[in-house]
Amino acid sequence: xxxxxxxxxxxxxxxxIVDLDGTMVDTLGDFTVAVNSMLADLDLPAIAASRIExxxxxxxxxxxxxxLRHVRGQEPDGALQSEAWRRYSRxxxxxxxxxxxxxxxxxxxxxxxxxxGLRLACLTNKPGDFAxxxxxxxxxxRYFDVVFGGDAFERKKPDPLPLRKTCEVLGTQPQRxxxxxxxxxxxxxxxxxxxxxxxxxxxYNHGEPVEAVDADGLLDSLAELAPxxxxxx
Numbered sequence: 001x002x003x004x005x006x007x008x009x010x011x012x013x014x015x016x017i018v019d020l021d022g023t024m025v026d027t028l029g030d031f032t033v034a035v036n037s038m039l040a041d042l043d044l045p046a047i048a049a050s051r052i053e054x055x056x057x058x059x060x061x062x063x064x065x066x067x068l069r070h071v072r073g074q075e076p077d078g079a080l081q082s083e084a085w086r087r088y089s090r091x092x093x094x095x096x097x098x099x100x101x102x103x104x105x106x107x108x109x110x111x112x113x114x115x116x117g118l119r120l121a122c123l124t125n126k127p128g129d130f131a132x133x134x135x136x137x138x139x140x141x142r143y144f145d146v147v148f149g150g151d152a153f154e155r156k157k158p159d160p161l162p163l164r165k166t167c168e169v170l171g172t173q174p175q176r177x178x179x180x181x182x183x184x185x186x187x188x189x190x191x192x193x194x195x196x197x198x199x200x201x202x203x204y205n206h207g208e209p210v211e212a213v214d215a216d217g218l219l220d221s222l223a224e225l226a227p228x229x230x231x232x233x
Contacts, residue, residue, distance in 0.1 A: 029099030054207030109222030
């Protein structure tokens with residue numbers, strides 16, 4: 001269900017910015033394989049997928065730092081962080097998409113949004129060199145006018161800068177550009193940027209209930225979005 005304010009005729013939605021991990025693709029399997037391969041290289045103990053899930057969403061550098069802190073009980077130094085990142089990147093690129101699946105309703109939802117004449121951007125905290133091949137492998141790249149990874153701008157979500165810059169590229173005003181994500185990162189960035197935001201109930205959200213996040217609506221499927229937006233047009 002969407003709030004009536006989101007369906008306002010005064011500011012109709014002209015574009016949609018969509019998050020990737022936990023919103024379009026369930027990538028927890030990829031994260032788990034790459035993280036534990038990295039840990040094995042470093043002679044460190046493996047970590048459960050459920051623990052990794054709570055660390056996902058703030059970018060790969062944050063994920064690696066959080067994993068190392070968890071398994072070692074202390075902050076990693078720069079040398080270890082750099083070596084872990086090098087090994088993680090290699091493993092992730094080797095298996096990118098192999099242990100990931102597109103959520104039900106995503107393809108239909110993206111197709112419907114394009115059919116409605118909306119411009120689409122993918123904006124993720126995942127590095128662009130990881131995000132673009134994943135979208136291509138899952139057949140999703142063709143729906144997007146632009147794709148921005150977490151390394152595209154000076155700051156990542158929840159900072160509003162990536163959303164504002166993406167709106168500039170799309171040529172739309174923030175109040176007419178909907179953010180679709182799965183976590184408080186997406187919602188905080190959208191609120192600060194002046195964009196409306198809806199969240200998916202099935203995502204990661206750092207292991208916390210998404211219902212507690214300030215958003216303009218919660219969806220069970222991306223396929224629900226276009227009909228709701230058309231209803232408010």
